[in-house]
Amino acid sequence: MTPSARAAGKDIDFRLLIPFLAHVVLAQTLILIIRITTSYRTIELGLPVVWLGIIATGFAIIPAFTASSVGRWIDRGNDAKACWFGAALIFAACTGFWTSSQSAINLLAFSVLLGFGHMFCMAGHQMLAVRAGGAQNRETVLGYYMVAASIGQGLGPFVVGWLAGSAALAPAQQLFGIGLIAAGASVVIALMINVVAGAAVTLVVLLGARAVVATGAALSEPRRSVNAAAAVLSARSVLVKTMRSASAT
Numbered sequence: 001m002t003p004s005a006r007a008a009g010k011d012i013d014f015r016l017l018i019p020f021l022a023h024v025v026l027a028q029t030l031i032l033i034i035r036i037t038t039s040y041r042t043i044e045l046g047l048p049v050v051w052l053g054i055i056a057t058g059f060a061i062i063p064a065f066t067a068s069s070v071g072r073w074i075d076r077g078n079d080a081k082a083c084w085f086g087a088a089l090i091f092a093a094c095t096g097f098w099t100s101s102q103s104a105i106n107l108l109a110f111s112v113l114l115g116f117g118h119m120f121c122m123a124g125h126q127m128l129a130v131r132a133g134g135a136q137n138r139e140t141v142l143g144y145y146m147v148a149a150s151i152g153q154g155l156g157p158f159v160v161g162w163l164a165g166s167a168a169l170a171p172a173q174q175l176f177g178i179g180l181i182a183a184g185a186s187v188v189i190a191l192m193i194n195v196v197a198g199a200a201v202t203l204v205v206l207l208g209a210r211a212v213v214a215t216g217a218a219l220s221e222p223r224r225s226v227n228a229a230a231a232v233l234s235a236r237s238v239l240v241k242t243m244r245s246a247s248a249t
Contacts, residue, residue: 011134012141019192020128023083024148025155026189027121030090030182032156034097034114035059037175041101044172051104058108059115066116070123079127080193086120087183087190089113094183098176121190125149128193 035056042051074082093114100106125145133141159178164170 011136013132016128016194017132017141017144019189020125020132021144021148023087023121023186023189023193024125024145025152026182026186027087027090027118027125028149028152029155029159030094030179030186031114031118032153033159033175033182034094034179035111036157036160037170037172037179038097038101038107038111040170040175041097041172042104042107044169045102045104047104051107055104055108055111059111059118062112063115063119067119067123070120074123074127077195079124079131080190080195082120082124083128083190083193084187086117086122086124087187089117089120091117091180091183091187093117094176094180098173098180101172101176 038055039052042055070082093110096106096110096113101110129142129145130138133139160170160175163175163178
């Protein structure tokens, strides 16, 4: 990490933080726009009220069954790639909403796809919040992340209300178009988020495993506690150096 990448000695990677926060705001905004508009489109189509619950369940519940596998994949240094993949899924879902949202089945299918994209993005964002801040400023970056998410969650409903005005139903097709444009911008911003080198992550994982093994041995044999402490400190040191050098590339 070069000194110019950090401000006033703060251990924050602003080259990662800025596109990360921009992506958080945009992703949260368009997700809220699309979800609200989906409800309006359901009403426009004259579907039974039960479909509102089914579509909402498809967005939230079905992707949850893969959350553990996605989390393990992200833990191997794929936080940025998760945002790339999530942004692509959201873009595909928004394309479907804009072009083919005239049936209940299509609304459900695209909502499920949107839910998978949202899950990838949110999981990636949480890991990026850790990577963007050093040990001294991780809570600060987490605060930035929460503020960015809140801004997006407020902007989405605001856009819907602003376009709807005093109408009984919001202009669903127009809102789907806005969501599609925002999704395209989200893909571009996501690609600006840098990636941790795979070899470096593998090294960190191996050192972390070594530290865990050494710590377990120390619990059963106190005389080896010094070796365990040394292993933990070694893993921590390499982790910090790896994250900084990877962010600088």
